[in-house]
Amino acid sequence: MAINWYRYASPATFYPVAGRLAPAFGALAAIFAAAGLWIGFALAPTDATQGEAYRIIFVHVPTAWMAMFVYLVMAFWSALALAFNARLSAMMAQALAPTGALMAALALWTGAFWGRPTWGTYWAWDARMTSTLILLFLYLGVIALRGAIDDPRRADRACAVLALVGAVNVPIIYFSVQWWNTLHQGATVSLTAAPKMASLMLAGMLVMSFAAWFWCIAAALWRVRAIILERERGSAWVAALPETNLRAA
Amino acid sequence: MKARHRRFAWIAAGLAALAVAVGLVLNAFQSNLVFFYSPSQVLANEAPVGRSFRIGGMVEAGSLKRERETLTMSFVVTDTAQKVPVRYTGLLPDLFKEGKGVVAQGSLGPDGVFTATEVLAKHDENYMPPEAAAAIEQAHKGGQMKSSAN
């Protein structure tokens, strides 16, 4: 172990690192979103069965993927926080929850506006949609639990347990279209089979997915910086920060 | 160190217990998570009796018949093994097409005809431009002609 990981597990060390990384990921997100929208609207062809309505895929799939992936990352940080009693890990989990909730809400919203013109309904209680709604409630539950407990370290532990328990929902969402008869179609893109879509459509979807990925990283880093300030205020290093000193002058 | 190992053990045990519990619950609720029944399941009496349920499958090609000057129509839902005739009065979604997927909510009459109150289109996971779709259809027809000529 040449690298001293504990050094990076300190909020004081991570705060400036996050401050440099967040704008970079934000800029990447903007660039990829612009490129993805260009591919999605200017280059990708119309779909044979769904017409132009299919273009909702370029926001629906990235938000749905990120809703699931952010949850897994949040559960990962929660597990580290529980196992090592690590403050920064708990703060990372805390920072991810609102962004994950937003992604889940957007996945449900865009799915509704895609379902109406294609299936003929905004909503159906099939396994895919119901489990995604549960995912949104799990995010909201983690956020609410945090708000309900005053002691931050106790809140860390309670939220970590809830996040870990809820993680079983993610594979259920992913495999729901295989395990049960659902209105939602099966996976177009998977690790085990060739993608079932035209290459320009796929390119637009993947570029937009990278944009969503970068945005989630940027948002989580910005939020964790605010959380560090909130939770470490009163410490000498926060008081010595240029931004806090500058505002004193 | 010891406390950390104990914490690990607790977390591992908790997750294992949770996985078992979820497995049991999913197993128990399997039947309730079914969004629709296939024609084979319906004809094997696996669909719920006395309450409304959904039937899903393909709209058999050439089976769609519309009654004149009303919104009532009939079509056949098939899973290639079995068929169930469906009657429906109302508007169809844009993607409803013969040979494509459909999910209809309603109930099965004593005459074996399923009376639908709602019809949804179920599209597949394939996306392609119209030219590619036309080419596939063309190739498909060519293949059929060849096989019928043989």
Place this chain on the structure above:
Amino acid sequence: MGEFLSMGGYGWYVWMSYGACAVAIAAEFVALRARRRRALDDAQASGVDAEPLRAGAAR
């Protein structure tokens, strides 16, 4: 332009989806900036506590 906006008759659905995403991301961005501002103000107001400092400590 009108043709583009109509999205082959699916304009309402397409733009409601994209509009919601744009509004949500913009709102999150604004909320994050506001939260940082608030956190800085609070850190400013509280100064250095008498509590023993753990900054830079392992965890």
